[in-house]
Amino acid sequence: MGNRNPARLLAPLALVAAFAAVIVVVQAAGTGSSDSTQTATVTRTQDRPARRRARKRVYVVKAGDNLSLIAERTGVSLETIEQLNPDLDAQALRVGQRLRLAP
Incomplete structure (x- = not known):
């Protein structure tokens, strides 16, 4: 007992x-990407001509997205997203996955 190694005491603290x-890095990355993504989406939507909006709209899933957040960002209801994407598994969204937002 008298021969204590300092590494044995410091290892749990380092962990x-x-x-x-x-945790701090992940939380900081999550909040930063949400704000910039939302701003970019709003800017692109405002710059598009009206006739282009009438075409099929598609959303590309980004890191940290979930269906509720996508619905909020795009203004399309959860029910509509689920109806337009019948094979969609809300628990298994993948970055880069394309979701239909309009028929």
């Missing part, structure tokens, strides 16, 4: 510190 750092 907790690393875990906390990962």
